[in-house]
Amino acid sequence: SYVLTQPPSVSVAPGQTARITCGGNKIGSKSVHWYQQKPGQAPVLVVYDDRDRPSGIPERFSGSNSGNTATLTISRVEAGDEADYYCQVWDSSSDHYVFGTGTKVTVL
Amino acid sequence: QVQLVESGGGVVQPGRSLRLSCAASGFTFSSYPMHWVRQAPGKGLEWVGKISYDGSSEYYADSVKGRFTISRDNSKNTMSVQMNSLRTEDTAVYYCARNPNAYSWFDPWGRGTLVTVSS
Numbered sequence: 001s002y003v004l005t006q007p008p009s010v011s012v013a014p015g016q017t018a019r020i021t022c023g024g025n026k027i028g029s030k031s032v033h034w035y036q037q038k039p040g041q042a043p044v045l046v047v048y049d050d051r052d053r054p055s056g057i058p059e060r061f062s063g064s065n066s067g068n069t070a071t072l073t074i075s076r077v078e079a080g081d082e083a084d085y086y087c088q089v090w091d092s093s094s095d096h097y098v099f100g101t102g103t104k105v106t107v108l
Numbered sequence: 109q110v111q112l113v114e115s116g117g118g119v120v121q122p123g124r125s126l127r128l129s130c131a132a133s134g135f136t137f138s139s140y141p142m143h144w145v146r147q148a149p150g151k152g153l154e155w156v157g158k159i160s161y162d163g164s165s166e167y168y169a170d171s172v173k174g175r176f177t178i179s180r181d182n183s184k185n186t187m188s189v190q191m192n193s194l195r196t197e198d199t200a201v202y203y204c205a206r207n208p209n210a211y212s213w214f215d216p217w218g219r220g221t222l223v224t225v226s227s
Contacts, residue, residue, distance in 0.1 A: 031212065042218060042220055045214065097155040
């Protein structure tokens, strides 16, 4: 089955840039989606199709995808960005939907 | 506004059954595939299964295949999952989510309902 690997944690100072990676075999050939989940809340879509943002999501959230790594970038990090972040793809070989292992972003 | 509300969670003994429901509003429910995603306490997200927009097809994660059955009633804008032969490892918050395009992302998500499997 297809596996998506994320770093368990990322720490960043306010105003700086956080980069969260999502590794998978030839992930660049797939569409990657990203979710933000705050404690006790449901996940919220922040980036879809590698780099597009839903309405209401700040421009500070951006995405890229190439080769074996997709990346979610949060610019000018704010305290309110502290959350768990998950990447997700659809695996055509199994017709299953796969989530990454999740990354906890801590704002110092 | 687009809204999904789950219900039916609770405490159940191992080996027993439970049925969860998801009520949709604010969009044309019959036009979208729908999914269940779960999250065990302190763990990550796990896709459970999907039902096509018209209910003609279902797909399941290997961990629940043969034990869970997803269904939908487009006349009532509801989706359900019948969970049989429950195991302690099925303990999780269960979310329903909409699939805006086939084979794509999930948006929005419901707030979830907690299922605890324990003796």
